[in-house]
Amino acid sequence: ETGVTQSPTHLIKTRGQQVTLRCSSQSGHNTVSWYQQALGQGPQFIFQYYREEENGRGNFPPRFSGLQFPNYSSELNVNALELDDSALYLCASSGGTSGNTYEQYFGPGTRLTVT
């Protein structure tokens, strides 16, 4: 069984730029959720994708957007980067053969630094 993978591991961007983060879900899962974890804080829910559609969203502005592909992998896109976007971005997969979309398994994360 392949776990959740994310790429890249680390990324440095300049304020105003755009970034794309990638996530491959665990085999058998069909739902992907994205989280932002600022330093010293708990993860904050950004959004969830199911069957290639956004299926729930937290309190994040529209410049945070995503995609899910037919193989259930996903991308998180952030436009017009701000310094406060510096964080660990976590992807979690769930659902499918595991049966419950709330039972989430996390990838190792992408550390984004905005300068």
Add this chain to the structure above:
Amino acid sequence: AQSVTQPDIHITVSEGASLELRCNYSYGATPYLFWYVQSPGQGLQLLLKYFSGDTLVQGIKGFEAEFKRSQSSFNLRKPSVHWSDAAEYFCAVGAGFNKFYFGSGTKLNVKP
């Protein structure tokens, strides 16, 4: 509004001592409840979950948690802590509309 509170930011216990990490939630219905552990710079590992049924749930690494509806709590326990348990622990709630809320975490230090 839904929320998860972990009142202890840092906890230090001696190796071999028992451990209890507190978690309280605010949600109108019975939520799905989870505990995750995170080592520095790493992702989150699921320790245990509560969906329904028996209110005492067993997880990996010898952890257990008890759901108390009357107290809106889901505290994590371990009878004997090992040095490798030093990490940050997050309580989480799965609420309606496919949303998921985490507490701010409790950092556990283990003294030799």
